[in-house]
Amino acid sequence: MKKLKKLDLSWNRFDGMLPTCLSNLKSLRELDLSFNQFTGSVSSSLISNLTSLEYIHLGYNHFTGLFSFSSFANHSKLEVVALPSNDDNFEVETEYTTWVPKLQLKVLVLSRCNLNKLTGDIPKFLSHQAYLLQVDLSHNNLKGDLPNWMLENIRRLEYLDLRNNSFNGQFPLPSYPNMLLLSVDISKNNFSGLLQENFGEMLPCLEWLNLAENAFEGQIPPLIYNRFHGPIFSTQFNLPLLQVLLLDNNQFTGTLSGLLNCSWLTFLDIRNNYFSGEIPKWMHGMTNLRTLIMGNNSFHGRIPHEFTDVQECIHGINTKTCPKPEFLLTLDLGDNNLSGKIPHSIGQFSELRFSGPIPHCFNNMTFGKRGANEFYAFFQDLIFFFQRHYEYAVLQGPEPSSSMRGRNEDPYLQYDPQDEVGFITKSRYSIYKGDILNFMSGLDLSSNDLTGRIPYELGQLNSIHALNLSHNRLIGSIPRISQNFTN
Structure with a gap:
């Protein structure tokens, strides 16, 4: 088998240590051992001999010990490296020795792997990676300021995930516009200060931006998302292709009038803010909306007839003025000042001051596994969004149990261990x-x-x-x- 070029043993139950004979596969281009039960260390000598590798995925096993990234020093053809882990006893070190890599990666996934555990440094070799498309360093304990070269040197970057680390200081921007970056998630860090005035000008093509759980302050600058000014949803808010917007747990104020043109919005989370006013009638036209979370704000008045009159839709008749309720899977309007009757289209209406009879449409609600599968399908669409952009689609997620491998129950779509739901x-x-x-x-x-x-x-x-x-x-x-x- 010395001429073997591809070895894919993923999604099995192989266990034990990696056999040393793998190092004899000198012609191997693709190696995927992910989602198994391998144990022990990942031998540097084994990896260093496989210099023909273009793709390697060892994620979600039970490896332990320290793996030195310098094992890839002579892998000039390597484009994809994925070593995500859920095991606290596995570490990846990139700064242990001085090394100059010959590789030029396209995809790097080092999530939950105790990356550079001793120093918390971001891998410095990334500053020389000019062709990277996807970088996932999430769920580590990386510290310090995010270096300027992250967005300055890696000009082809499309997807950057740094969530759940300990970065601090100001979020750096490139010196001139990056027209390729589509997704940035820096949530659950310690970034602070004001967002720079030219944020939107330097990152004009963003489709996903998550800044939650940091220490940013002040107003959103006028040019973020093109034309923000004053209250976040001003009349100049113009992002017709925006699909996901997460602004929860901040101190934003104002009304929702600026969302009028966001017709492609599928996921809106603005809970725990100070938004006010009535729920706009035109929101019934947002037929792509599947998750709407507006709890703990200051919205008042009735839920408009135009927003919730879906009686005919429930029976399969979709008129021009009727939204598609089968797409709205999650609705949270709790902890506001809403009043009036419960509308015929019902979701999660907890702690609201409703009056009147209970409508007869409750039996159209879906609880349990079927509803969950439809919700998973929505996030599967988001995953496909990222897959369209990469020759190799490497995604992160917890190790699935054997009961979570159904057609619609993707293991990547389980609840994050840190996700919280109020009941x-x-x-x-x-x-x-x-x-x-x-x-x-x-x-x-x-x-x-x-x-x-x-x-x-x-x-x-x-x-x-x-x-x-x-x-x-x-x-x-x-x-x-x-x-x-x-x-």
Whole structure:
């Protein structure tokens, strides 16, 4: 097998240490051992002999010990390196020795691998990587200022993921516009100070930007996202191709009027801010919107008829003025000042001051695995968004269990261990995170001013684990419970 050029053993259950005979495969171009149960160290001598490699993915095994990245010093053909890990006993070191790499990478994934654990330094060899398209150094403990050369020298970079590290200082910008960078995630760091005035001018093609959980302050500069000025959603907000916008847990104010032209928006999270005003009527036209999270703001008034009149849509009739509710998978309007009747299109309406009868459309809601699969499918689209741009699509994620390998249950789309979801029952608000989120579904309409009878359709809900209608003014008999409800 000395002439073997490709070896793919991924997604199996191989265990034990890597066999030393792999070092004899001198013609090997692609090596993928990811998602197995290999243990022990990754031998530098084994890797250093495979100088014909173009692609190597060893992620999501149970390797331990220290791996020196200088093992790739003579790999002039290497384009893709993926060593993501979930094991605290595995470390990747790039600064241990002085070395000058011959490689020019296109994709580098070193997430959750205790990268440069002793120093917390960002790999310096990256400053010489002119052809990189994708860099993922997330979930390490990298420290210090992000070097200027990160966006200055790597001019072909399209995807940069530095989330969940300990970078600080100001986020550096290139000296002239980068027309290729599409996605930047620097959330969960310690970046601080004001965003530079020319942010939008230097990064004009961004489609994904996540700055959450840092220490940025002041106003968003006028040129970020082209024309920001004053309140974040001013009338000059003009991003018609924007798909994902995450602004949660800040101190933004104003109304949503500037989102009028964001017709491709699929994911909007503005919770825990100070936005105000009424929910705009024109939001019913945002037919691509699948997740809308607006909780804990100061929105008031009724939910507009145009936004929620989906009775005909629920029965499969999509008129020009009717949104497509099957696409809106997550809706959170909790902790606002909304009032009026519960509309016929219902999502998660916790802790709102609604009155009037409960609508009969509850049985159109999907709880449990089927609903989760549809939500996974949405994020699968986001993954394909990145795959379109790379010859090699290397994605990060937790190691899947054997029960998470179904057609619609992609292991990359499990809840992040740090994701948190609030759940209310009997007026008690609790925070949950971790694997339990995959098994939770519920509906809480307690402590409102609901009237009338409980609709028959409520008893037909499938896979719901908690239902709370207490502290209202409901009358009549309790509807017959279906067989599915008892599950």
